[in-house]
Amino acid sequence: MALTKPASRPANPRFSSGPCAKPPVFSLDKLSDAALGRSHRAAIGKDKLKAAIEETRDILGVPADYRIGIVPASDTGAVEMAMWSLLGARKATMVAWESFGAGWVTDVVKQLKIDAEVKTAEYGEIVDMAALDYDTDVVFTWNGTTSGVRMPNGDAIPADRGGLTICDATSAAFAQDLPWDKLDVVTFSWQKVLGGEAAHGMLILSPRAVERLESYTPAWPLPKIFRMTKGGKLIEGIFKGETINTPSMLVVEDYLVALDWARSVGGLKGLMDRADRNANAVWAFCEANDWIENLATDPATRSNTSVCLKFTDARISDPAAFAKAVQKRLEAEGVALDVGAYRDAPAGLRIWCGGTVETSDLEAMLPWLDWAFHAEIDAQSQAA
Numbered sequence: 053m054a055l056t057k058p059a060s061r062p063a064n065p066r067f068s069s070g071p072c073a074k075p076p077v078f079s080l081d082k083l084s085d086a087a088l089g090r091s092h093r094a095a096i097g098k099d100k101l102k103a104a105i106e107e108t109r110d111i112l113g114v115p116a117d118y119r120i121g122i123v124p125a126s127d128t129g130a131v132e133m134a135m136w137s138l139l140g141a142r143k144a145t146m147v148a149w150e151s152f153g154a155g156w157v158t159d160v161v162k163q164l165k166i167d168a169e170v171k172t173a174e175y176g177e178i179v180d181m182a183a184l185d186y187d188t189d190v191v192f193t194w195n196g197t198t199s200g201v202r203m204p205n206g207d208a209i210p211a212d213r214g215g216l217t218i219c220d221a222t223s224a225a226f227a228q229d230l231p232w233d234k235l236d237v238v239t240f241s242w243q244k245v246l247g248g249e250a251a252h253g254m255l256i257l258s259p260r261a262v263e264r265l266e267s268y269t270p271a272w273p274l275p276k277i278f279r280m281t282k283g284g285k286l287i288e289g290i291f292k293g294e295t296i297n298t299p300s301m302l303v304v305e306d307y308l309v310a311l312d313w314a315r316s317v318g319g320l321k322g323l324m325d326r327a328d329r330n331a332n333a334v335w336a337f338c339e340a341n342d343w344i345e346n347l348a349t350d351p352a353t354r355s356n357t358s359v360c361l362k363f364t365d366a367r368i369s370d371p372a373a374f375a376k377a378v379q380k381r382l383e384a385e386g387v388a389l390d391v392g393a394y395r396d397a398p399a400g401l402r403i404w405c406g407g408t409v410e411t412s413d414l415e416a417m418l419p420w421l422d423w424a425f426h427a428e429i430d431a432q433s434q435a436a
C-alpha cells in the first residue's frame with residue numbers, strides 16, 4: 053500500500069539537541085551592533101560582557117551573592133574548570149545516567165584520580181539522588197541530554213550540606229527550574245536552550261564554592277585557562293566580564309540577542325512553558341502510537357528539552373538500522389534535521405523541544421514521523 057505523505061511541512065525543521073534552533077526571530081542582521089574589531093577590554097566590549105552576565109542573572113533568577121562568569125570552551129570548559137579547581141578537598145560522589153555525566157566520571161576517576169564513589173543508572177533511568185552522601189562533593193548532570201532523563205526537582209539535595217554540589221545544567225538552564233540554594237556550581241553553554249553559539253561557557257558559583265576556591269589549593273597544576281584565584285583570592289574581574297582570554301564579540305552579541313528574545317517571551321517562566329508545550333506534543337504522539345515510547349521510564353524524570361524516543365514495534369529486527377533509516381527519511385524530506393539518538397545512547401530518535409522550537413513545527417513534523425515509521429516497516433517487510 054502506498055503511504056500518503058502529510059500535506060504540510062514544518063516551517064523550521066531544526067530539532068537538533070545542540071547547537072539548537074536559533075530563536076524564531078533570529079536573523080543575521082540582528083547582530084549588526086556587535087563590537088566587531090574592538091577590544092573586549094575596551095568599555096564597549098566590557099559593557100556587553102557585563103550585560104550578558106547581568107541579563108543571565110535576571111532571567112534565571114540567580115541570587116545576587118552568586119558569581120557568574122563567562123569562561124572558555126563552552127560547557128565542557130566550565131565543568132572541567134570547576135572540577136579541576138574545586139575537587140580533591142574531600143571525597144567526591146560522581147553521578148551519571150548518560151554519556152555526558154559518564155564523561156565527568158572519567159575525568160575525575162581516570163584523570164584527576166580522586167577518591168570517588170561512582171553512582172550510575174542505565175539510559176532511561178535516574179540515580180537515587182536521595183541516597184547520596186552530601187558531605188562529599190557531588191557532581192551530576194541536571195538534564196541528561198543523551199537519555200532524555202532529568203532531575204524532577206532538587207528535593208533530594210539537603211540545603212544544609214558539607215560538600216559542594218556541582219551541576220552540569222547545559223540542557224536544563226532556561227527550560228527547567230534550578231533550585232539555586234541546592235546548587236554550588238552550575239554550568240551551561242549558550243548553544244543549547246537559547247539557541248546561541250558554542251565556544252563560551254557559563255560558570256555560576258555559590259558563596260560556598262567561592263569559599264572553597266579561596267581556602268583550598270589542588271595538588272595538581274592548573275593551566276591559566278582554569279585559574280580563578282590569585283594569591284588565594286578570587287579574581288573578581290572574571291565575574292564582571294573581564295574574561296580570562298579573548299571571547300568572540302560576535303558570539304556575545306548573539307547571546308545578548310537571544311536573551312532579549314527570552315525576555316520577550318516571558319523570561320524563564322515563558323521559556324519553561326514553551327519547552328513544556330513542545331515536549332507535551334511529542335509525549336501525546338507517543339501516547340497515541342503504540343510503536344514508539346519515551347526512553348525515560350518514569351514520567352517525573354522525562355526531559356522537556358532533549359526528548360529521547362525508542363521504537364517498540366515487534367517487527368523491527370535491527371533497532372539501530374531502523375532508527376537510522378527513519379531519521380534518513382525525515383532528513384531527505386527536509387522535515388526533521390539531526391534527530392538521531394546520540395552515538396552512545398540506545399537506538400532511537402532525539403527531538404529537541406527547548407523554547408526556541410515552535411510547537412507548530414513539532415506538530416507539523418510528527419505526522420511525518422508516523423509516515424516515515426510506516427514507510428520503513430513496509431520497506432523492511434518487502435526486503436524480508
Ligand SMILES: Cc1ncc(COP(=O)(O)O)c(C=O)c1O
Nearest residue numbers: 070126127128152197222223241
Ligand atoms: C549535559 C551536557 N554536558 C556537556 C555538554 C558539552 O557541551 P559543549 O559542547 O557546549 O561543551 C553537552 C552538549 O551537548 C551536554 O548536553
